[in-house]
Amino acid sequence: MGIIQENKVSPEWVDNLYQIEMTDPVTGGADGVANKQAVQLGARTQWLKKENEKREQQIKNVLGKKSTLTDFGLVKLSNVLAEDDESTAATPKGVLDSINDASVSVVSIAALRQYTGRNSFVSVNGYYDNTPGVGGGLFVANKADTTSPDNGGTVIVSVDGVRWYRQSETVWVADFGVLGNGMDETQKIQSALSVCAFERKQLNFSAGKSYNITQISVPQFSRIAAMGAVFKKIVASDRPCVTINSDISIDVMEVSSPGSASDRGVRILGSNVEIGKIKLKSEVKGSNYGVHLQSSFGVPLRNINIGGVDIVNYDASLLVFGVEDGRISNIDIKCYRTGVYLRDVANYDFYNARLSEKSPNATGAPGQNGLLVESIGGDYWTHDLNFSNWLVSDAAEHSYRFGGQLGIRDVSFVSCVSKMSGNHGGKSSGGCGFKVLGATSVAARRHKNFKFTSCHVEDVNMDGGGIGNFSGYMLSVVDGVTLEGCTVGKNRNEQYSCWDAVSIESATNISLNGNIMSDFQRQGIRIVASTYDRFPGWDGLLDGLYVQGGSYQNQHTHNAPVVFFDVNPAQEATGAGVVKNVIFAGVNLRGGMAAIRQAEGITYENIYLDFDYENGLVSGATPVIPGKGDAYYNARIPWIGYSPTAKNGSVIIDKLTDTVRVRKNNSWVVQ
Structure with a gap:
């Protein structure tokens, strides 16, 4: 073949x-x-x-003499684990079968501590004998570790010295024996926090549980998922219930306390803190400090961001001292004496706040404000602050106050509201909606650069002492303020909204643009130009007032001008000051018995007043622009009373007769 x-x-x-x-x-x-x-x-x-021979030769040329699958790092899968076999790899089934063959079950962590068997894997039914399914889990013996301490949760040491490691990526507080069963669990929670922070693991609490504690400290690098759990302070004390250090992440920190006059809630001591929300409630009105941010070492804290703060029944509700670069939003404070107190705070945003109900401990004394802001460490240590969408009600003194004897700069308010400020009957020392007062004890130390946009003041209490201290907006010892689209009005069944809508003293570069001020009792704009020997900061200078448009409606029907350039009649005032560079353009003035009055004694320079005035009068003995008249007028007014004085070149249109008068050679000439 x-x-x-x-x-x-x-x-x-x-x-x-x-x-x-x-x-x-x-x-x-x-x-x-x-x-x-x-x-x-x-x-x-x-x-x-x-x-094929050619390809094999190419592979050998590249990889050398390797010629088997094992040489190339490839091994065979096997369902059977052999201790000395390095040529096969275990399947998941093989691993589980091996664990089941090698493990033993004990009832509790206490039983694990007593275990001395040879098994490398131990399944614990529960943390305690009577808590099956809670706090247990799989533990593996680490015989190479002879030093790690028993931490009560992730590492358990048995009587024979074997270290048992919990096998779980998720750590629950129950893994440390914390059950939320009404007992004092401070030490166990503290241990869990410390271990998880050290191991850089998130610690999880059980939703809806309450955990009784005295005081706990959240250590650096902690990540907490509280999931709606409540930390319940067992006994009120002057120590914070919860202290928070640096580099912390918490979803919601909810704390309740029985409360007392000395009780304190939450203290943040460190930087780089992210908290979704803090909820703090005292069962007793008039408790002491609520949430307090401040370093223990006198250094600024940085990058603290809190998405929400609810505080109930703490007199000093939210204290932020020496903090930079962050944000606190959605603030809800009920029953306060001083709502939010900022000292030496820089580059911070405060969005969405609601403050209501004064504390029973409120007396109307200075500092009992909805928002109190100061520089303490040095000039302008407080700067670059933004506030938007605030509502402050029931402040015992001013709703918003910027004070102190050191400068503050670069502050913005947008859509912030004051209601019922000075709400302590006839005992309040003040009650402005917004008060900006720089240093009075030293000269030339003004607050700087404030802007108010679409803000509103209503229902200032007018029963307290010090009429001028119950204005809608008080601007004193300050340089650079803009009020734009702001309002003053009344809502309750009261006759007036406030004493003065805008009160200005010892200020420079003030702009009032398109504001609607109504129902005030005395002045829509009151400028005080006085000097004081005891208070060099009140230097009597107004330099730069620009009023563009807007309306100022005086509710009072007696002898009160809508705009008054005045001197302080108080005995402590020792002289009159200087008013210069004032421009009114297209301003509507209404009510009272006069439009604008210039007090004698003040030195005036470059005053130009363009306005329209109406008060319903058709006759009277006094003109509607009485006083010194050291200004240029371009006015539309009812011509009544004796002939007023004005700068030559002024023009007045009589709204009663349409007669046009021009000031020439110190006399009014009808055109």
Whole structure:
């Protein structure tokens, strides 16, 4: 029998195999038609063999002499684990089967501490004998570790010295024996916090649980998921219930306390803190400090961001001292004496706040404000603050107050509201909606650069002492203030909204743009230019007042001008000051018995007043622009009373007769 010698066939890839036709004579032999397809297939086989040998040689040239799968790092999977076998790898089934074969079950962590068996895996049913399914889990013996202490949760040390490691990526407070069962669990929670912070693991609490504690400290690098759990202070004390250090992340920190006059809630001591929300409630009105941010070492804290703060029944509700670069939003404070107190705070945003109900301990004394802001450490240590969408109600003194004897700068208010400020009957020492008062004890130390946009004041209490201290907006010893689109009005069944809508003293560069002020009793704009020997900060200078548009409606029908350039009649005032560079443009003045009055004794420079005035009077003995008249007027007023004085070049249109009068050579000339 003849054969086709394949090794003598020339290796080549034949694309198309020959098909024997019907007319082909079927002949054998080396060149016979019957063997033609076999020769072609043999050529293909030889070609594939050569190509495979070529690839193998290329791989060997690159990888050297490795020639087995194990040499290339590939191992076989096996469901059976052999201790000395390095050529196979375990499947998940093999691992689980091996653990089950090698593990033993004990009832509790206490039983694990007593375990001395040879098993490497121990399944613990629960943390305690009577808590199956809670706080237990799988533990693995780490015989190489001979030093780690028993931490009560993730590492348990048995009586024979074996360290048992909890096998779980998620750590629950129950893993440390914390159950929220009404017992004092301070020490166990503190241990859990410390361990998780050290291991950089998140500590999880159980939703809806209450955990009784005395005081706990959240250590650096903690991550807490409280999930709605409540930390319940067992006994009120002058120590914070919860202290928070640096580099912390918490979803919601909710704390309740029985409360007392000395009780304190939450203290933040560190930087880089992110908290979704703090909820703090005392069961007793008039408790002491609520939430307090301040370092213990006198250094500024940085980057503290809190998404929400609810505080109930703490007199000093939210204290932020020496903090920079952060944000606190969604503030809700109920029953306060001083709501929010800022000292030496810089580059901070405060968005969305609601403050209501004064504390029973409120007396109306200075500092009992909704918002109190000061610089303490140095000039302008408080700066670059933004407030938006605030509502302060029921402040015993001013709703918003910027004070102190050191400068504050660059502050913005947008859509902030004051209601019922000075709300302590006739005992309040003040009750402004917004008060900005710089240093009075030293000269030339003014607060700087304040802007109020779309802010509103209503229902200032007017029964307290010190009339001028119950204004809508008080701007004193300050440089650079803008009120734009702001309002004053009344809402309760009272006759007046406040004493003065805007009170200005010893100030420079003030802009009032498009404001609507109504129902005030005395002045819409009151400028005081007085000097005081005891108070050099009140230097008597007003330089730069620009009033653009807007309306000022005096509710009082007696002898009160809507705008008054005045001197302080108090005995402590020792002289009159200087008023210069004042421009009114298109301002509407209404009510009272006069539009604008300039007091004698003040030195006036460059005063230009363009306004429209109406008070419903058609006759009277006094003109509607009485006083010194050291100004240029472009006014539309009822011409009544004696002839007023004004700068030459002034123009007045009599709204009663449409008569136009021009001041020439110190006389009024009818045109």
